[in-house]
Amino acid sequence: MNVVLHWFRRDLRISDNTALSEAVRQGDQVIPVFILEDALRTGPDVGAGRLAFLLQSVESLRKNLAELGCPLIIRSGRSEELIPLLCRETGARAVFANKRYEPYAQARDRRLGETLFRAGVEFKLFKDAVVWEETEILTQAGQPYTVFTPYSKAWKQRPIPAPRPQFKPAAPTRPVPAVPSEALPLDPAVFGHPCTQSLPPAGERAARETLRQFMAGPVLEYGAQRNFPGVAGTSLLSPHLRAGTIGIRTILREWQQARLSASAAQGASCEVFLNELIWREFYTQVLCNFPHVTKGAFRPEYDRLKWSENHEHFAAWCAGRTGYPIVDAAMRCLNATGTMHNRLRMIVAMFLTKDLLINWQWGERYFMQQLVDGDMAANNGGWQWSAGTGTDAAPYFRIFNPITQAEKFDPAGRFVRQWLPELAAFPAESIHQPWTDPLYFAKARYPARMVQHDVQRDLCLAMFKAAKGASELNP
Numbered sequence: 001m002n003v004v005l006h007w008f009r010r011d012l013r014i015s016d017n018t019a020l021s022e023a024v025r026q027g028d029q030v031i032p033v034f035i036l037e038d039a040l041r042t043g044p045d046v047g048a049g050r051l052a053f054l055l056q057s058v059e060s061l062r063k064n065l066a067e068l069g070c071p072l073i074i075r076s077g078r079s080e081e082l083i084p085l086l087c088r089e090t091g092a093r094a095v096f097a098n099k100r101y102e103p104y105a106q107a108r109d110r111r112l113g114e115t116l117f118r119a120g121v122e123f124k125l126f127k128d129a130v131v132w133e134e135t136e137i138l139t140q141a142g143q144p145y146t147v148f149t150p151y152s153k154a155w156k157q158r159p160i161p162a163p164r165p166q167f168k169p170a171a172p173t174r175p176v177p178a179v180p181s182e183a184l185p186l187d188p189a190v191f192g193h194p195c196t197q198s199l200p201p202a203g204e205r206a207a208r209e210t211l212r213q214f215m216a217g218p219v220l221e222y223g224a225q226r227n228f229p230g231v232a233g234t235s236l237l238s239p240h241l242r243a244g245t246i247g248i249r250t251i252l253r254e255w256q257q258a259r260l261s262a263s264a265a266q267g268a269s270c271e272v273f274l275n276e277l278i279w280r281e282f283y284t285q286v287l288c289n290f291p292h293v294t295k296g297a298f299r300p301e302y303d304r305l306k307w308s309e310n311h312e313h314f315a316a317w318c319a320g321r322t323g324y325p326i327v328d329a330a331m332r333c334l335n336a337t338g339t340m341h342n343r344l345r346m347i348v349a350m351f352l353t354k355d356l357l358i359n360w361q362w363g364e365r366y367f368m369q370q371l372v373d374g375d376m377a378a379n380n381g382g383w384q385w386s387a388g389t390g391t392d393a394a395p396y397f398r399i400f401n402p403i404t405q406a407e408k409f410d411p412a413g414r415f416v417r418q419w420l421p422e423l424a425a426f427p428a429e430s431i432h433q434p435w436t437d438p439l440y441f442a443k444a445r446y447p448a449r450m451v452q453h454d455v456q457r458d459l460c461l462a463m464f465k466a467a468k469g470a471s472e473l474n475p
């Protein structure tokens, strides 16, 4: 009998799962496995919220599989040791999994593949998390794209694949071997990471409901609404895409349906949403093709930037106490919920790098520790874009003004008031620059601005010019 282990990683779902459906097609019996890797609960980038969301997603997967009479085997430790061990325990001759794109995960998979090969076990990896991989969309010269717009054009010229069928285990022809499984705690505090964030509901059902709600209306207004943090204008799918509780093909099929019945204006909104999904794939291919981005700037000349090492300023940014209301409200929202609107991510990232002149890598790490959707490719891409050091970066001289950004995207101050109750009494005219309203400011118990934007802007431009000048002298 051909026993296949399906190793669940960032694909915690039974529908639209490429490796899982291939395991059913190619094996006589599929044994689903999840390993709580040591690295998921230790290390500098672990986030309590993301870990809690993962544990809840695994629990939901376990229940879904149990309903199909297919118990999920759970172990904790190192997959490089546990997967070969599980093959021996179950008699599996093949391990199927969906591909991961982070450099550390790819190195781990290569090592594991060699170990399994020596043991006579096949290790098959499938494309699943993205529609098009790093080698599939290349320029005419056969090079990876480093600019988004031509990449997205090439992406859109290709057909959109259909979702994979829902998992239906074949009736076992032989009793399932009794393999021990561990109980998984739902509370990450057990691993020393107490979670204080209020998280969105986890699991495949919650993911489908999130998708349904978005496609039932907001996608049609996405183009106009997606930039306003106080408005429910975006899909909120990122934690699910990160945990793999929804498949990208499922999202695209629903998107196609919505697009079909949309008016011209609504169709344009749908296209804007598709672009965001393509940004996700763009950054995934950047990470794969240029893995040095995990260690430094995409453009090496910007590794010469002389960043500030002001830990006090960094701590104030993390805590939401910079004196700039839109930055502080966004950071307090992140700390409390593990999520932050895209417009705010750009504002706080620009503020850290271009107003506080602090290295984008400090912010990148802090985001990974806080974000439920923390994803190496998208996070690195977003930070390098904001800092001006990346592939398709905003040029370094494009510097967001946190006050005008706030006035444009939170005009009535609704979002700021929600997260900074100490500013609740301020009128809309001054809420984004409370220091201009001495009457209220004296009573507000809100910090004074730690830096002045106009002054910092000039310092930032000088810092970038110095790095560029040095690179021209030492190419």
Ligand SMILES: Cc1cc2nc3c(=O)[nH]c(=O)nc-3n(C[C@H](O)[C@H](O)[C@H](O)COP(=O)(O)OP(=O)(O)OC[C@H]3O[C@@H](n4cnc5c(N)ncnc54)[C@H](O)[C@@H]3O)c2cc1C
Pocket (backbone or CB within 6 Å): 226, 234, 235, 236, 237, 238, 239, 241, 242, 276, 277, 278, 279, 280, 281, 283, 340, 341, 342, 343, 345, 346, 349, 367, 371, 373, 374, 375, 376, 378, 379, 380, 381, 382, 383, 386
């Ligand atoms: C500094 C910075 C850090 C970021 N860190 C992350 C991160 O760790 N994880 C993450 O998923 N996104 C990250 N983003 C991108 C973006 O902010 C989030 O994907 C988005 O806010 C998630 O909300 P949503 O699901 O409602 O998005 P929607 O607007 O509904 O977009 C749909 C999906 O498209 C993808 N997407 C949207 N925008 C981007 C983008 N700019 N880059 C890559 N993918 C995108 C996401 O998967 C998202 O769920 C970051 C952006 C910046 C500027």
